[in-house]
Amino acid sequence: MTPRWPNGKTFAFTLFDDTDLSTVANTGPIYELLTSLGMRVTKSIWTHNAVGKPHVGGDTCEDPAYRQWVLDLQRQGHEIALHNAADQSSERARTIEAFARFESWFGAMPRTTASHSGNRDALYQGPERLSGMRRALYNILTRRRHVGRFQGQEERSPYFWGDLCVGHVDYVRNFVFQDLNTLKSCPQMPYADATKPWSNAWFASSEAATPAAFRKHVTIDAVKQLEAEGGACILYTHLGAGFYRAAQGGFTTGFREVIEYVASRPGWFVPVATLLDHLRQSAPDARPYPLTDEERRRLEWKWLLEKVSSGKTS
Incomplete structure (x- = not known):
């Protein structure tokens, strides 16, 4: 059953902003726009600089000016989330410190998180997202290059932090689908998965990783x-991946127009954790939905087939 949204709103819309490539210069104007339109979203951060060369780049909260900007976003009502400790693989000690820094800076532990895909401390990523023949097929398609790579859930690994996730985080991102209606793709969210115990609850999301993907999937229609x-x-x-380029005249083609159209409609525009709390409270016992084996198979097949169709199985 479709949940009834608060205050007579007819739908819900939010963003989880992966912090890859993010700087104040390239994302600040986007948050100014979102805030002015009454939209509140979730901004992820890194607590630590990379030691040596980072995977992709972007500012971290070790930079006082960037951290102050993120704190200002939090005061404006945006949610701050964690994207692993750093833009590189982090062993357990640094992840422990990341949670301590996060709480010290933002006043509480992160409620939501999404793993940084290049990190060995990523949680249940790559083939670990899947089970049975779906995992076997994924390994064939990727030529087994991700087998054993992601170890955040492995208790014997130096990259293990599953217990910290269960102890501090409410919601972890997993599957990403092409349909703009995330809830239609994953009506069970937030859900608990007995095969992935190092997360209290999982949520899905809709694909708009780049400006090109945004133009493809986030249309007015x-x-x-x-x-x-x-x-x-x-x-x-x-949002740091080219949605705003000052040297090229500002917002990428179509972004502002679509976001302003969304904001003009009677939607509920709240951060990810607030949206998931509402879905969770709609359940009979206010607990994450216990995913069945059949529902897991369907989600896994849907995600894998969409990956294959898009040519992206990494």
Whole structure:
């Protein structure tokens, strides 16, 4: 059953902003726009600088000016989330310190997180997302290059932090789907998965990692359909990946127009954790939905087949 959104709103829409490539210069104007439109979203951060060369780049909260900007976003009502400790693999001691820094700076532990895909401390990523023949097929398609790579859930690994995740984080991102209505793709969220015990609850999201993906999936027609379905979108994106380029005149083609259209509609525009709390409270016992084996198979097949169709199985 489609949840009834608060205050007579007809649909829900939010973003999980992966901090890859993020700087104040390239994402600050985007947050100014979102805030001015009454939209509150989730901004992830790194607590530590990389030692040596980072995987992809972007500012971290070790930079006092960047940290102050993120604190200002939090005061404006945006949620701050964790994207692992750093833009490189982090062993357990640094992840422990990351949680301590996060709490010290932001006043509480992160409620949501998404793993940085290049990190060995990523939690249940790559083939670990899947089970049975789906995992076997994924390993064939990727030529087994990710087997054993992601170890955040492995208790014997120096990169293990699953117990910290269970102890501090409410919601962890898993599958990303192409449909703008995330709730239609994953009506069970937030859900608990007995095969992945180092997370209290999982959530899915909708694909908009780059400006090109945004233009493809987040159209005005797709937003109209989302509203007609009374659905919920958790848009997974990298706002630092070229959505705003001052040297090229500002916002990338179509971004501002679509976001302003979304904001003009009677949607509920709250951060990811707030949206997931509402879905969770709609359940009979306010607990994460216990995913069944059949539901897990369906989610895994849907994610894998969409990856294959897009040519992206990494």
